[in-house]
Amino acid sequence: MSRTLCDLCGLHTRLCVCDACLPVANQTAITILQHPSEVGRAKGTVRVLAQCLQSCRICIGESPVELARGGVDTDSLGSGVGLLFPGPDSRPLESAPPSDIKHWIVLDGTWRKAAKLVHLNPALKTLPSYHLVAPPPSRYIIRKAPGPGYLATAEAVAHLLATMEPGLDTTPIDHAMKVLVQRLLAQVPASLRHRYGSREEG
Template identity: 35%
Template structure:
């Protein structure tokens, strides 16, 4: 039986997110390097991110050659560029003054895949790395991670944008994200739904 999709949000009609999407236009340019395995994933938070922040740029790939177009774009960019990735060299975005009129590069994939993408793209290390301070909790109940500090790519973007520009209302991102999560849970068998609805342990991976 064929499935019908919304022409705007591209989700199935019975899971349309349009009613929960309120676009925002942050000063910060969001650029997502997305692992190919995430593109068609039903729980892909970048799809929701792109609905709320239409200017989001998504480049799909894994190897250095896959991102040649992005590298050319960044070379011509006249804004500060930061890589969002926690490491020994990264600095907390809350503890240093960063002009929100900048570019944030985010790796979209599981921790393992994101690490592999970083290893395959050493050119990313030319950009200063930033991370979020501790204390953020994920609302991504439908994807699990072995790391307690995991956030979905959308959540990481929302918290980053809020830290860079406290005047920006990022609630539309979280509203659309929560709607997507609830719709995914409702699509599950009733026995599985109960497990997620009764769980108070938010788990996620960056994706």
């Protein structure tokens, strides 16, 4: 049986959500450092950001050399760059959004692999880092989260942008994420869908 793939995201048209992605005119630059294991995953949400955001760059790699090959030299990020990643020295984003940060680095991978990205790229530890204090509940039920308060990458970026640019309309990301969940759930046997709850309907 032939497979119909999307020219933009490379996924089967049954799983593609490019048609559901509308533009978000963000002024805050977003760079996604994506762990190689996330590339091509049907459940990955970075493809939503790639299609929706006006200013978004995706760099695939794990080590500084791999990331540099992808166009991001972690040793030369410069000033005005922040890291969205919880750590011992990270600050709560919502309490006092930093006006001096115009470019955000966001990590895409499982919690363990995102932590490994930071470990392998010491320069990331020198960036001012922030964590989300009061994120909205995740509706990305198709993929198990490590615990309460965790968001999919696209959800985290949407919340980050809404915090940094209060007047920015990020609902296109929310809409695309809802469509993504619906299309992924459609591939799950009906007898098993109850395992994923019903938050996607909200």
